[in-house]
Amino acid sequence: MKTKAIFFHAGCPVCLAAEQNVAKALDPSRFDVEVVHLGKDKSRLREAESAGVKSVPAIVMDGAAFHINFGADIEALK
C-alpha cells in the first residue's frame, strides 16, 4: 500500500521550487502525493495545523510534518 504524502504550499516562489524539487521527486511507487494550496483551500488549514505544519512549504508524511525552507507562516494564510 502506498503512503500518503501531503504537500502544503501557498503558491509562493519558495513553495513552487520545493514542489518541483522535493514533492515531485518522491518515489511514485511508494507515495501518493497530494498537493494542497492553503491560500486557496483554507478548509484544509485545520488539518495542516493538526499535523504540525507551522509554515509552508511543508510536506506531511506518516503523520510527521517536514518544513522545507520557509515561504510563509501559516498564520498569514488564515
Next chain:
Amino acid sequence: MKTKAIFFHAGCPVCLAAEQNVAKALDPSRFDVEVVHLGKDKSRLREAESAGVKSVPAIVMDGAAFHINFGADIEALK
C-alpha cells in the same frame, strides 16, 4: 541520467527523521542520493555552504538547497 541529490545532516534526531522520511523517499529511478554527515565529515562543509546550506538537515538537488525543519546551524558544525 539520474539527478544527484545530497542529503546533509549531523546525526541529530530531526536529521534522522528527515533522512528516513524525505531523503529515502526520493524516487530511486531518478535520483542518486548521497548522505553526508557534516559533523563527521567536515571536509564537505565548504561544498555544503557553497550550495547554500545554512542548517541541517538539508537536501541539495539540482544545485538548490532545501532546508528541512531545523536540526543545527551549520556554524555549529565547524
